[in-house]
Amino acid sequence: MARAIKGMLIECDPSIKSLVVRIDQDYRDIVIEELDDTHLLIDPSKLTFIKKELNRILADNAYNPFDDEDAQAAAVLG
């Protein structure tokens, strides 16, 4: 007979999914099962942690106009 596993289904873009998998490699015990390109089964208690990590990683990749200006200002001053 079939088995049922308690967990949390996550639906996201493939890019986000791969990020979650990467987070799982670093921290362990997050992903229970990879279902397909856009779905993952995870430990329900880890959801907030994943969201926080995702935000951190995505923020690193985002363009911030002030960084440029600061760099310019530094260049002018230097």
Next chain:
Amino acid sequence: MSTPQPPGSSNSQGDDESVDFFKSTINEYLDNLPESVHQQLFQSRETCLAIFRLLPALSKFYIMAVLFNETSVPYSDLNRWVKSNKNSEFKGHQNPTKIYQNDSIKRLKALHILKEIKRQMIHPITKQPTVIIFVQLNEIFRQSFRDALTGFLPDSTQDQSKITLASSKDDQQEKTTSLDMMFDDDVDNSITVDYLDRYCLAKWENILHFMVGTEIKEIPSVGALTLLRFSGLMELPSDRERREALDGQVDEDIDYGYEDDNKKSIHTLKQLLITKTGFQFLLQDISSQIWTLLIQYLIMAEKLKMNPVDVLNFIFLLGSLELGQGYAISMLPQTQLIMLDDLQDYGLIYHQKDSSVFYPTRLATSLTSESSSFKTASAAMDQEISQPRADKSTNSGSIIIETNFKIYCYTSSPLQIAILNLFVHLRARFANLVTGVVTRESVRGALRNGITSTQIINYLETHAHNGMIELAEAEYNKKYEFESSIGNTTALEQLKLEILPPTVVDQIKLWQLEMDRVQAFKGYLYKDFNNDFEFEKLLSYGEDIGVIVWRDRTKRKFFVSQEGNSQLIDYANKIIRNSSGTPRANTPA
């Protein structure tokens, strides 16, 4: 996510959509009151007058038409009084006049002002008995409203009407017992209309400033803060955590939160944060803001076992008082004395401690009037600051936003600056101008506070500078001419007036989408089915009852939502019992 609907709200048809949250103003509140409460309300003529003022124009007309008509009027007459514009460009059944008329009558019926009576009549020509529907004005309403209009003071109701309208001069001379006591003419003259205006604005702006999180010297009172929290305009960090944990299923739990934290100290309440509804609240004009708070106050008062009739009567009474006139508090019943303090917190009333006189402020006296004396808080603030060029300064039309996300806002109102600060990275401030940039971080900050991208875009659009609008219109006309010259009708239909640069609008929306990159569902994953038959049977049942979130036929796996799981297990057990004859537990590990 749904708006936290206030507890005890009798607002049954009002959707939880946050837009409707503000539309469900006093009218809806009144409509949903039971008939017995309406009857009690109608005994006060200030209330009758106030209700009358709040009605649509056609409803007013109907009331006036039947007010001095002792007999009931056939329903069909109501239709005859209205000219139906058959020749208008509106074709088909969607006749706006008809809809308006229906709405007007519906309102009157909901308020129990008009009653329908069916009567058997003999048709004059055919001599057949037919049923004709008559309408009749509510007796109590008729009496009170007549008195209100004529200024008639019957002895029997004198003790009920503590204050009559001070509008007609003869009336004032006639006034005998109670009115003389009510007016306090020899009060201290320092309290002028100007002073009251300044006072109420300061109070009200203070609350708004607190909401946007400006550093202010004087924090609003516990009462005002409790109301803000109760109405869901602001929330404590702990409320937010709870709400996020529940993920959308807010409604009941907000009540709870209020119940057990009834007596939060000022220190706790100082940490209140603005919510999504709170942000929308800030964008309303001042009269709807006040009504929103007052309705929440009514609901809260009901919970505190205050008589809603007394509360409503007092609110409506305030609407009929004269600005700059002092009124003695000795005539007010207990409930209304409590309200005096509360309403003072919101700036609706000026009342010095231990003084026997209170003054209604402009906020209170303009409650039921249609022409709002001041449009928005920030507009009023603009006027305060720039007295000499008061005529020119309007609140709308001050924001310019460029395609490079730079934003310029011609304003000197601290409140508007504070609102902008919610989602703009402000960089420089000049005498009449602030500049800033809309950045990912600034927008995310707003989104984290529960403000939506649509709200930001709406705010920018409604406050766009005239130059922006002219530019957009010119652009629109150019495109329109071009598309119509080449006869591209589909493009013509899709043409929109774009006041804000589309790049900015899209980007703000994208930033919001970015906020929730993952969607999560709690539940159970079913796998390791022995055969296709078992799998298909369970899956199709699950799909029939709509609990399957995800499925993969080739791998024989599916995911069931938490709520639907027990039903599915029951079904699975039934199949097993039927097939093997021996019941077997199949609870998930």
